[in-house]
Amino acid sequence: MTDYILLVVSCIFVNNILLMQYLGNCPFLGVSKRMETAVGMGMAVVFVLVMAGAITWIVDSLLLKTFGLEYLRTLSFILVIASLVQFVEMFLRKSIPALYSGLGIFLPLITTNCAVMGVCLINIMEEYSFLQTLVTSFSYAVGFGLALVLFAGIRERIILARVPKPLQDTSIGLVTAGMLSLAFFAFKGMV
C-alpha cells in the first residue's frame, strides 16, 4: 500500500510529466490561456492516459514480449494510441454525448500528445505490473492536469501585466513555465 502511495506522490509531484520530464509541452503552451480549456484538456488526458496505459501494457506483454519484438515498441504504440483515441471518440459520441461535447476538440488533440506516449513507454521501461501501470498512468495524468491548471491560472493574470513587447505571449509563457518547473524541483527532496 505504501508503495502505491509513494508511486502516486512521485508521479504527480516529484516526476511531474510536464514540469520535470518536459513531455507534452505543446498542449502545455497551447491550451493554457484560459482556465476552462485547461480543465477540459486535463480531464481528457486523465481519461485517455489510463486507457492507453492499460492497452499498451497488454500489447507489450502479450504480443511484443512473447515474440521478442521489443524493438517495434515505439512503432506499435503509436499505432495503438492513435487508433485508441479514434475509437474512444466514436464511442463517446454515440454513448456519452455529454462527455463528448464537454471534451470537445481536446480529445483528437491528444493523439499527438507525447506525454501519453512517454508515460506508456515509462511504464514498460520501469517494468511495472498491470495494476501499477494503471496507478502511474492515472497519477501522471493528474499531475499533467494540475500543472496545466496552475499554469493557466498564472497566464490569466499575466495577460493583465505590462510585458515588454518581444517577450509577450509564448516567450513569457516559457519563462514562467521554467520558473514553475524550478518550484517543482523542491519536491525532489520529498522522496
Added chain:
Amino acid sequence: MLGGFLVIGGLGVVIGVGLALASKIFYVYVDPKIEAVEDALPGANCGGCGYPGCSANAVAIVGGKSSPASCVAGGPDVAAQIAEVLGVEITLKEPDISRPGCYYGVQDADVKYLYQGINDCRAAALLDGGAKICPIGCLGLGTCVRACPFDALSMGPDNLPVVDTERCTGCGTCERLCPKHIITLTSTSERMIGEYVTDECTAPCQRDCPTGINIPAFIQEIRNNNYESALAIIKEKCPLPLICGYICPAPCELACRRNLVDEAIAINPLKRFVSDYEMQTGKHLTPFKAPGSGQKIAIVGGGAEGLTLSYYLARLSYHPTIFEAKPQLGGILRYVIAEDRLPRKVLDHEIEGILETGVEARTNMRMGHDFDLQSLFEEGFDVIALTKGGFDSRQILKPDPSGYDASVPSVFTMLDFIYSLSKGKNIRESRRVVIIHSGLEGLELARKCRDMGAQKVTIVSSLKAHELPIELQDAKRLTAEGIIVRPSTIVTSLRGISRRLVRVAIEETDPIGELPEETMTIRADTLILAAGRLPEFVFVRSEEAEGLEPGEIAWETIESFRTFPGGNDGICTPPEPGRISDSSAVVKSLLSGRRLTRAIHRYLTDGTIPPIQHLVCEADAVLDVREVHDVSPSERERPDILDVTGDSKRAWIFPSEYPGLNEASAKKEAERCLRCGLICYRKQK
C-alpha cells in the same frame, strides 16, 4: 524480421477492421444540411452569433434554434446562401448595436478607493469589484475601446465609452470583455419588448413607471433640444404618450429622487410637452420598424391594451388587425373617460398614429357573433390575442342561443355560468368540467354540474391542500361523488379544436414527488373560471390533434408571461381571479400590451417564451439611496393657466383642453432632473 512484419501488419489489420466496425456500430447520423450550412458560414469562429464557433451555430441553425441570418460577420449574402440550403425564406435580423449602460464616470461617482493599478478594467475589477460603490458601474479604463475590432468605441469626455453606431457591427467583443457587464448588445426591438432587470442601471422613476419608459433618457434629450428623439425614447415603451400625458396618475413622480430635496420633476407634463410638440407639427413621428416576417395577427379588442399590442407588433413588422365591437377604437379611453379629462381629438390623433404604423382595424365586429376562433384561423391569422381590457367580458360577448357566452369555446366566467343555470338553462353536453376555484362556491358548482349529468368534475386550485376549506380536503368522499380536487395546481394552457375545448394543460406548483417531465393535460369540455373576466388568452394553431375532422382547426393557448421558471402563474394566479392585467390606469394596460407583444414575438421567432429572470418588481429589490446631497432646491414648473383663456378660474373649472408646459418652462423643468442611476445622480459642484 518476418515476425516483425507479421505482428505490426497483423496489429494494423486488427485495428483497421476494429475501427471500421466501430464506425458502423457507433455511427451517429449527422444531418448533411449541417455540413452544407457550415460550409456557407465564413468559418471565422468570431462568436458574434452567440455560439462558440461556426460549427456550433450551424448545428443550431439546422436545429431551428438559431436564425439563418444569425451570422454577424457574413451579412445578407451568407444568410441567403444558408436559407437556400434550408429551403426557407430569410427573415432579416435587426442589427444589435452595443450600448453602454452606465452614465457616470469614476470621477463623478462615489468610490471606495483610488485605483492606480494596471490600466485595464479586468485588473481593476479584481480588487473588490472595482473602485466604484455601485456594483454595476463602468470602471472607465477603456478595455472595451482597445478591444473593439472595428474601432467603433472611443472614450468620451466623461470617461465613459461612446459607441459609433455606424461602425458597430454587433460582434459582441466588448460585451464579452467587460468585467462589469455594462456594455451590452441591444436593439430597438429588444428594448420595445424588454423589461428592466435588477442588474442594470435604472432610475427610481423608471422602475416605478408601469410601462417602463426610460424617463431620465428622454428628459436628457429635452435638455439637448432633441424633442423628436425624446419622443422616440418614450415610444419604445409607451405608444400613447399624449394620452398618458393627460390622464396618467404618474407613479413615477412619487418615486422621483427630487422628492428628498423639494418636489418631484414634472415628468408627466414633460412627456406631454414632447407629445404636444408632435401634435403641433401635424405629423406622426415615423417609428423605427424592425425587419420582420409579416405574419398575420388578430387582436380582439381595440382599447389601450389592444392598441399597444397592435402598435408594437406592427413595429416588429407583423400584420396586426384589430377587431373592435364598438363603432370606434379606443375602448374605455373613448367611451368611459370624461372628455374634459381627455379631449377626443387627442385620442383620435394617437389612434391615427398607431394605424399609420400599419395596423388594420375592423370595427363593429363582435367576437362570437361576427367572427370566432375558427373563422379567424380560416382567414389565415397565425395568432389570435384577446385584449378585452377593462371592459367586463360580458359586455362584448354575444350570448349564444344556449344561454351563455361563447367567445372562447366552452370557457366561462363563474358568474355567467351560475346565472344561466339559475335561469334554468341546462349545461349543454358538459361531460368533463374543470373549475378553477379554491372556495365552497366552486364545490357547490361542481356538485350542481354533477347533478346535471357531468361525468367528471375537476376542481383546480393553486392553494396547497391544507389551505383549502375543510370540505374540499376530503378527497376520498369527493372522489366517490365524481369530483376530483387538485390542490397546488395551475392551469397553464387550453387546447381545443375549432369551436370546442378538448383539454386543459395543468402543472403542479408544489410537487410532492418529482416534477412531471411534460406538462400534464386533462380532458375537459368545459372550463369555468372564478374570475369576473376572461384572462388575456393568446391562441395559436396547434399541431397535435385528436379526433380532428376535416375542416376543423386545432388550437391552443400560449402562456404569455412568467417571471421565473417553475413560477405558479398559470392563466389564473393565486388568489384565483388572477392572470388578468390590472387596468386601474391606462398605463398599466400598456404594460400588459407590451408583455403580450413579447410573448407573441418570442413565440413566433423562437417557439418558446422564456421566463424573465431578476425582473425588477419592487424598488426595494435594487440598490437605492435614502438621502440626496449637493442638490439645491428649485421650484417645480407649472403650466401657465392664464395663458389659455386669460382667466385662471375658467381654465380650471371648464378645462376643455387644459394646458401643458410651454417650451421655456419645459426646458427649465428638464434642467431640474437629477438624471439618476442606481445610486448616482447629478450633483452641484
